[in-house]
Amino acid sequence: MVSAVLLLLVSFPVYYIISSSYSLWKNVQKAKRSGLPYVIVPIYTYNPLWILTGRRLLKWVVRKYPDAWITQKYLLHLIPEWSLRYGYDPFRTHGDTFMTVTPVNCHIWIADRQVISQVSSRREDFPKPLWMYRTVNVFGRNVVTTEGAEWRLHRKITAPSFGEKNNALVFDETIRQGRQMLRKWTGDDGAGNITIRDVLNDTMRLSLHVISGAGFGVPLQWPGTTEDADIIRPLSSGSSHRHSLSFKDALAGLLHNLMIVLVFPKWLLRNAPFQWARNAAQAAAEYEAYMDELFAEKKREAIAGEKADGMDIMGALVKNSYGPESRSNAQSNAKSTPGDIERLTLSDSEILGNAFVFLLAGHETSAGALHYGMIFLALYPEAQRQLQADIDRIFGDRAVEDWEYSRDVTAMQNSMIAAVMNEELRVVPPVVSIPKKVSVQQDQVVMVNGKQTVWPKGSAISFSAYAMHRNPKYWPSTGESKVTGAKDDLEDFIPKRWLAESREETQQETVGEDEESPTGKDTGHLYRPPRGSYIPFSDGARSCLGKRFAQVEIMVLLAMIFQKYSVELALDEAASDEDVSKMGPNERISLYNAQRATARSVIRNCSMIRITVQIRNAYVPIRLVPRGEERFIHLLDY
Ligand code: HEM
Numbered sequence: 267m268v269s270a271v272l273l274l275l276v277s278f279p280v281y282y283i284i285s286s287s288y289s290l291w292k293n294v295q296k297a298k299r300s301g302l303p304y305v306i307v308p309i310y311t312y313n314p315l316w317i318l319t320g321r322r323l324l325k326w327v328v329r330k331y332p333d334a335w336i337t338q339k340y341l342l343h344l345i346p347e348w349s350l351r352y353g354y355d356p357f358r359t360h361g362d363t364f365m366t367v368t369p370v371n372c373h374i375w376i377a378d379r380q381v382i383s384q385v386s387s388r389r390e391d392f393p394k395p396l397w398m399y400r401t402v403n404v405f406g407r408n409v410v411t412t413e414g415a416e417w418r419l420h421r422k423i424t425a426p427s428f429g430e431k432n433n434a435l436v437f438d439e440t441i442r443q444g445r446q447m448l449r450k451w452t453g454d455d456g457a458g459n460i461t462i463r464d465v466l467n468d469t470m471r472l473s474l475h476v477i478s479g480a481g482f483g484v485p486l487q488w489p490g491t492t493e494d495a496d497i498i499r500p501l502s503s504g505s506s507h508r509h510s511l512s513f514k515d516a517l518a519g520l521l522h523n524l525m526i527v528l529v530f531p532k533w534l535l536r537n538a539p540f541q542w543a544r545n546a547a548q549a550a551a552e553y554e555a556y557m558d559e560l561f562a563e564k565k566r567e568a569i570a571g572e573k574a575d576g577m578d579i580m581g582a583l584v585k586n587s588y589g590p591e592s593r594s595n596a597q598s599n600a601k602s603t604p605g606d607i608e609r610l611t612l613s614d615s616e617i618l619g620n621a622f623v624f625l626l627a628g629h630e631t632s633a634g635a636l637h638y639g640m641i642f643l644a645l646y647p648e649a650q651r652q653l654q655a656d657i658d659r660i661f662g663d664r665a666v667e668d669w670e671y672s673r674d675v676t677a678m679q680n681s682m683i684a685a686v687m688n689e690e691l692r693v694v695p696p697v698v699s700i701p702k703k704v705s706v707q708q709d710q711v712v713m714v715n716g717k718q719t720v721w722p723k724g725s726a727i728s729f730s731a732y733a734m735h736r737n738p739k740y741w742p743s744t745g746e747s748k749v750t751g752a753k754d755d756l757e758d759f760i761p762k763r764w765l766a767e768s769r770e771e772t773q774q775e776t777v778g779e780d781e782e783s784p785t786g787k788d789t790g791h792l793y794r795p796p797r798g799s800y801i802p803f804s805d806g807a808r809s810c811l812g813k814r815f816a817q818v819e820i821m822v823l824l825a826m827i828f829q830k831y832s833v834e835l836a837l838d839e840a841a842s843d844e845d846v847s848k849m850g851p852n853e854r855i856s857l858y859n860a861q862r863a864t865a866r867s868v869i870r871n872c873s874m875i876r877i878t879v880q881i882r883n884a885y886v887p888i889r890l891v892p893r894g895e896e897r898f899i900h901l902l903d904y
Pocket residue numbers: 394409410421477623624625627628629631632635695696697700701801802803804807808809810811812813815816
C-alpha cells in the first residue's frame with residue numbers, strides 16, 4: 267500500500283515533466299516552422315502553481331539582482347508583467363514581432379504597426395480569446411465578451427449611444443462632476459494647497475459619476491456636496507424594493523470588489539464567514555436590484571413612446587427591444603438565444619450585461635489616465651506651462667459655466683490639452699497588452715517585414731501597446747532624455763512631441779482616421795502617428811467604443827483644473843510648509859528634484875497590471891496651488 271502511494275507520488279511529477287517537455291518540444295517545432303524569431307520559456311506564465319509560488323520567488327530575484335545577466339537574458343519572459351517592466355527592450359533584442367514558446371502554447375508579441383494592422387483587420391482569423399472575458403458575463407453576455415455574428419449584433423445596437431451628439435452630454439456632466447472634485451481638492455474657498463494622497467480614488471469616483479450621469483441618466487453627487495448625496499431610494503417609481511445601499515454605494519462597492527464578485531459564486535459570498543465577502547455580495551445584489559429598476563423604468567418609457575433626456579445608454583438598448591418601431595423585432599427577442607444570429611434585438615440579460623460593461627470599461631481606464639496625467643504634469647513643469655498657455659488662449663477667463671461643447675471642443679483637440687492626453691496615453695496605455703489569438707481552425711499566414719510567416723493555429727497574440735508606444739521607428743523624439751540622459755526621450759512625458767510637424771508619409775497613411783478624433787474633424791497641427799502605431803484604444807473594428815467619450819472627459823477635466831491651478835508634488839514628508847517658506851530657490855529646487863526621483867521610482871516599481879495599469883500599494887501625493895502661487899515648479903526648466 268505504502269509503496270503504491272509512493273509510486274503514485276513519484277510518477278505524477280515524472281509524468282508532468284515528461285509530458286511538459288514533449289509539449290514544449292512540439293511547440294518549438296511549430297515556432298521553427300513559423301519563421302518568427304522565438305524565445306523558449308520553460309514555464310507557462312499563467313500556470314496557477316507558478317503564479318502562486320515561482321513568480322513570487324522570481325520577483326524577489328529580480329528586485330534583488332535587477333541587472334543580473336540571468337534575468338536580462340534567460341528569465342525575462344518569466345518575470346511577471348515583463349511587458350510593463352521592460353517596455354521596448356525585448357523587442358530591440360528579438361525584433362518587433364516575436365514568439366515566446368511554452369509547454370502550453372505559442373504566444374506572439376507584436377510592436378510592429380503593419381503586423382497589428384493585418385491582424386486587427388482580419389477579425390475572423392484572429393478573434394478575441396473569449397475565455398479571458400468569461401467572468402465579465404456575470405450580468406449577461408455583451409459587446410466585450412462576444413465574437414462573430416453575436417458581437418456584430420451587440421456592437422450595432424450599442425454603438426449609436428456613443429455617437430457624436432452625445433459627447434456634449436459627456437462634456438456637461440464632466441464639468442458638473444469636475445467642479446465637485448475640484449472643491450474637494452482645493453477646499454470650499456478654492457485656495458488649494460491641500461495635500462491629496464489618494465488621487466486615484468477621486469478620479470475613479472469622478473469617471474464613475476460621469477458614466478452614471480451622462481450614460482445612464484442617474485446623476486451622482488460627491489460626499490458633502492448636497493444633503494441627498496447618499497440617499498437610499500429606488501430608481502423606478504413603481505419599485506417596492508427596500509434597498510440597503512444607495513445606488514452610488516452599490517456601484518462603487520461592486521466595482522471595488524469586482525474580482526471577488528467575478529470569480530466566486532454569489533451564494534458562496536453571501537454565506538461566507540468573512541464580512542468583506544458578504545459586503546461584496548451585498549453590493550452586487552443591490553447593484554442588480556437598481557439595474558432591474560432602471561430597466562423597468564426604461565421599458566415603461568419605451569413602450570409608452572416617451573423620450574428620456576440625455577445619452578441614455580440603457581434607454582437606447584431597451585428601446586431597441588421594446589420601443590414601438592421595434593415591436594416586430596421584440597417578438598423574436600423572447601425566443602432568442604446567444605448563438606442566434608438572425609435576431610435584431612438584445613435579450614433582457616444582454617441589455618443588463620452591456621450596461622455593466624460600459625460602467626466597467628468606462629471608469630477604470632479614464633480614471634487611471636487622469637491619475638497618471640496629474641502626476642506627469644507635476645513631474646514635467648514645462649509641459650504644464652505649455653498646457654496652461656493653450657488653455658488661456660482657448661478659454662481666457664471665461665467661467666466653466668460658459669464653456670460649450672460645440673464651440674470649444676475643436677480648439678481643445680488641436681491644442682496642448684489633447685497633446686497632454688495623447689502623450690499620457692502613449693507613455694502609460696491603460697491596457698498594456700491587447701489580447702487576440704490565432705483562430706483554432708487553421709494556421710494563418712502573416713507578412714512580417716516583407717516575409718511570409720506562418721502563425722500556428724490557437725496561438726496567443728498580444729498587441730504590445732506599451733512597447734509599441736516606445737518604438738523609435740514610429741515615434742519622433744525631441745532629443746536626448748533630460749531625465750535619464752538616454753539618446754531618445756521616448757520614456758519621458760513630452761506632450762510637445764505631438765506638436766511636431768506631421769510627416770508627409772504619416773498624413774497619407776492616416777487618411778480616413780479623421781473620424782476617430784473627438785469631433786470627427788481634422789486634428790489640425792497635432793502629430794498623427796501612422797496607423798497601428800498608437801493603440802491605447804486598440805485598433806480596427808474592435809477598437810474602443812468609448813474612445814470619444816473618454817477623450818472629451820479627459821480634455822474637459824484637464825482644462826478645468828489647469829485654467830486656475832498648477833499641480834505640484836506634495837512634499838509633506840520631506841519638509842513642513844513653514845520650512846519651505848524659509849527656503850531659497852536652490853534649496854527648493856533640490857528638494858523638489860529629490861521628490862521627483864521618489865515619484866518616478868513609485869511609478870516604476872508600483873505600477874501594476876490589474877486589468878488596467880494602476881499604481882498600487884503606494885501614493886504620489888500632489889497639491890493644487892492657484893496659478894501664480896507655485897512654490898517649486900516655476901523654478902524648474904523642465
Ligand atoms: C482612456 C480611456 C479608455 C481606454 C484607454 C480604453 C481602451 C480600450 C481598449 C484597449 C479596448 C480593447 C480591449 C480588448 O480588445 O480587449 C477597449 C474596448 C472597449 N471599450 Fe474602452 N477604453 C477607454 C474608455 C472607455 C469608455 C469611457 C467606455 C464606455 C463608456 C469604453 C467602452 C469600451 C467597450 C464597450 C469596448 C469593447 C468594444 C468591442 O469589443 O467592440 N471604453 N477600450
